[in-house]
Amino acid sequence: MCARHDFNNALEVTQNWISDLMWRLRWHDRERVYQALIATLHALRDCLDRDHAVYMGARLPALLRGFYYEGWNPGRRANARNRNSFLERIHVGVQRDPAVDPEWLPA
Numbered sequence: 297m298c299a300r301h302d303f304n305n306a307l308e309v310t311q312n313w314i315s316d317l318m319w320r321l322r323w324h325d326r327e328r329v330y331q332a333l334i335a336t337l338h339a340l341r342d343c344l345d346r347d348h349a350v351y352m353g354a355r356l357p358a359l360l361r362g363f364y365y366e367g368w369n370p371g372r373r374a375n376a377r378n379r380n381s382f383l384e385r386i387h388v389g390v391q392r393d394p395a396v397d398p399e400w401l402p403a
Contacts, residue, residue: 353365
């Protein structure tokens, strides 16, 4: 029963993050918000050195932590070291959706 509660809690926390972003962005498409969130988490992760990326990931809620680490290669050097490459990484992550302006996404 405890594992089920943990999973339900992780799911609820993630849904709350998405709902909060929907409200902040004034978007009505949960899938678009989810894609923007994951793209931003991956861009953040990829611009940090390994130790800082792990530190950041450890502070995320459980389900988001899994999404954050998905596809990560900790042996690779940080590759988004400047603002433009960080924003480009987000834009690529949302499949260059013209309705998503990475500069406008809330911090």
